[in-house]
Amino acid sequence: MVYTVLNAEVAGLNRIFHMKELWACRGMPASEAVRLGRKRALSPCPNPLFLHWLTELRDQAKERGLKTQHVYHKAINSLKKYPLPLRSGKEAKILQNFGDGICKILEDRLQKHYKDHGAGAPIHSLAGGVDAPRRRSNKLATSKPLSETSRDTSDRGNGNSKNLQRDGGKEKGGKKKREYVPQKRTGGHAVLLALYRHCQIPGSKGFMFKMELQREAQPLCDKSFSVPDVGSKYTAWSSVSTLVLKDLLQKTHSPARYSLTELGVALAERLEASEGGSAGERATVKPPTVDLTEDETEEGRDEEEREDCPAETPVLPESESEVGVTGRSQAAETERTPPGEALLPSCYDIVLCVDFIETTGGNTARKQELVKELQRNGVTFDIRKLNVGDFLWVARERVTPVPGQLRPPTARELVLDYVIERKRIDDLCGSIIDGRFREQKFRLKRCGLRRPIYLVEECGSAGAHLSLPESTLQQAMANTQVVDGFFVKRVQDVRESAAYLTVMTRQLQKLYQNRTLFCRSREGEGEGESEFNHGAVKNKCQTVREVFARQLMQISGISGDKAAAILEQYSTVSSLLQAYEQCPTETDREKLLSSIRYGKLKRNVGPALSRTVYQLYCTPGPLS
Known part of the structure; x- marks a missing residue:
């Protein structure tokens, strides 16, 4: 040895x-000859600068709800796998998922990088080449040094400015690293305080969605979280990316949930201490407001109103508690809504929105007759693409052109609670036969507008030759009104349709003339950038649960209520198949869904439909 x-x-x-x-x-x-010690760790990507730029573009697109985020994500994955350094954006064309657009963006940023840091600036490392441009571009997300922030805070008389001064780590050369502290009344300052105060509420969930976070932070900020300043594309929300980068804010889940990190909690505590005063002293007295979106508490209230109204008069709510308005997230909110998300009386117009399909294609002469009738009646309308319904109304903000600018500022719009689906009687027959009728009612229910209306045109002699008997059509319209809760209005021709739209528009103008309208976000929908029309896209990405629901509703006899009841027990196809596997006998599998109760009357789905669903997913051959 x-x-x-x-x-x-x-x-x-x-x-x-x-x-x-x-x-x-x-x-x-x-x-x-021999060097002892640990080898220097290589960068996981030989093109970190390009990777950083693409990551910024992806995050910006994701915050704005743009689909280009997926394109950037694929390009990032390709770049991470490429083992060789790139010298220009044009060379990236050889990579998968890199098109001319992305390559041009990288080339433009590279030229700007050389212009800012010199022709010989390194591009295969992040040292000194990233932070400086970001600080110049994100003016809304930057802050003064800590000493200046503390001085500003003390000058404003808030006291406790010493609590904000804390030495950070030390950089090379013995220089002290200054801690990032956002300026008072900026977006970052407001977001930190809003999240911290929300977490102090007993029973708080510990996070906030984007829309509710903006709503809580807006009173604490001087700039708007939704509307950029004139001549700028940034809002106060732009500073959130800086908070995430500084490890003060954490963004998780989809829709996005925002919560404070440990560093963020510590900084927010000091910011809260510098504010001074208690929560009771900070509370401001609000003028009395009316809840414009209160849900109806009495079943059948709509039916009573409809019976009291003449046939030619549109059904509109008469009490203040029934008035609803919908904003960018398909619903309305009155509690703690910032002024930037409200439309004051006499500051907006009620405008009828007409789907462009109602004016083009098919019988153009007949469709143009509708437009001419609206113009003849003096109705203010706007032709646009609507992803749900054929007509709806919006409250459009009145804007004043800015001197020196070619176009006026973009006007905000809040969608009112009324949407109309227009059907010719022959088209109604076709939609019932091919299944579009149920699918359209399903989408109208999900759009968030609480007053859907079906406008059915008899079409005179054209309605005498139909593919369905009159009794079937009567039953379908009765079910639409009684079961689905839609208001069905029957008219004779296009002229009567235009008259109905005219009366509806004037009734809404009268109803909302002295109202303050607020934008409301639905709980759980964090990505408030997606507007109502975008949220109602017919072929948008769907979850597994939604696809399962659509599959069930294709089975004859399964309505939306029955499908919803089945989804409460088995949310996916996989969970249903697992339940079938646990059944000991064939008979038990066939009767698995029969005892599930649905609807207001809590009736059973029944053995026939239960057997049909089982045969569809678990047996070969035709259904019996």
Whole structure:
């Protein structure tokens, strides 16, 4: 054993001696032949600068709800796998998922990088090449140094400014690293305080969605979280990316949930202390407001109103508690809504929105007759693409053109609670036969507008030759009104349709003339950038649960209520199949869904439908 160890040591010494001779022959000092120590860790990506730019573009697109985020995400994955350094954006064209647009963006940023840091600036490292441009571009997300922030806070008379001064780590050379503290009344300052105060409420969930966070933070900020300043594309919300980068804010889940990190909680506590005063002293007295979106508490209230109204008069709520308005997230909110998300009386117009399909294609002459009738009646309308319904109304903000600018500022719009689906009687027959009728009612229910209306045109002699009997059509319209809760209005022709839209528009203008309208976000929908029309897209990405629901509703006899009841028990196809596997016999599998109760009357789904669903998912051959 001793001889073996000695031989190994001798062999090692010989190798070292041989290496020294080899380096000496090459003209290198012998002392540099062997370098001991840990190897320098290589960068996981040889193009970190390009990777950083693409990540910024993806995050910006994700915050704005743009679909280009997926394109950037694919490009990032391709760039991470590429092992060689790139010298220009054009060279990236050889990579998968890199098109001309992305390559041009990278090339433009690279030229700007050379212009800012010199022609010889390194591009294969992040040292000194990223932070400086970001600080210049994100003016809304930057802050003064800590000492200036503390001085500003003390000058404003809030006191406790010393609590904000805390030494951070030390950089190379012994210089103290200044801690990031957002300026008072900026977006970052408001977001930190809003999240911190929300977490102090008993029973708080510990996070906030985007819309509710903006709503709580808006009173604490001087700039708007939704509307950029004139000549700028940034809002107060732009500073959130800086908070995430500084590890003060955490963004998780989809829709996004925002919560404070440990560092964020510590900084928010000091910001709260610098504010001074208690929560009761901070509370401001609000003028009395009316809840415009209170849900109806009495079943059948709509039916009573409809019976009291003449046939030619549109059904509109008469009490203040029934008035609803919908904003960018398909619903309305009155509690703690910031002024930037409200439309004051006499500051907006009620405008009828007409789907462009109602004016083009098919019988153009007949469709143009509707437009001419609306113009003749003096109705203010706007033709646009609507992803749900054929007509709806919006409250459009009145804007004043800015001197020196070519176009006026973009006007905000809040969607009112009324949407109309218009059907010719022959088209109604076709939609019932091919299944579009149920699908359209399903989408109208989900759009968030609480007053859907079906406008059915008899079409005169054209309605005498139909593919369905009159009794079937009567039953379908009765079910639409009684079961689905839609208001069904029957008219004779296009002229009567235009008259109905005219009366509806004037009734809504009268109803909302002295109202303050507020934008409301639905709980759980954090990505408030997606507007109502975008949220009602017909072919948007769907969850597994939604696809399962659509599959169930294709089965004859399964309505929306029955599908919803089945989804409460088995949310996916996989969970349903697992339940079938646990059943001991074939009979038990066929009756698995029969006892599920649905609807207001809590009726059973029944053995026939239960057997049909089982045969669809678990047996070959046709259904029996």
